[in-house]
């Protein structure tokens with residue numbers, strides 16, 4: 001119940017921010033497959049990311065659809081990464097975009113407030129949504145949202161293998 005309430009509150013914050021904020025950018029594309037030699041749940045999926053600026057921060061909203069329904073109910077880690085998507089080159093996307101690292105903070109904290117975490121749970125129709133509200137604005141560049149095989153570990157930010165990638169370049 002607490003989890004549900006927290007989720008509702010987060011959605012409300014996101015909706016308010018969207019209504020009041022200015023869309024910095026919207027990205028919509030088929031997901032790039034990181035394993036073109038075998039079938040995966042995101043092979044036919046598309047995704048859309050909106051970055052909305054509000055005051056000192058950003059709301060990121062991710063929509064994924066067209067995911068194989070065999071994985072409905074599962075949660076997949078998703079994050080804003082530093083680098084661009086590359087065909088069959090999952091490591092090209094680099095590490096997570098981390099505000100502490102980009103702003104030269106003396107200590108780099110890994111959390112859902114220093115990075116943009118957008119884990120998605122796939123529903124019965126093969127779609128999933130998530131949002132993240134952070135108090136920074138990512139700097140422009142050729143970046144990506146990488147979708148991983150597992151939910152994000154809140155302690156390490158790790159989420160297993162990289163499955164698919166949405167180009168996010170501005």
Ligand SMILES: [Cu+2]
Pocket residue numbers: 077078079080081096146147148159
């Ligand atoms: Cu990631």
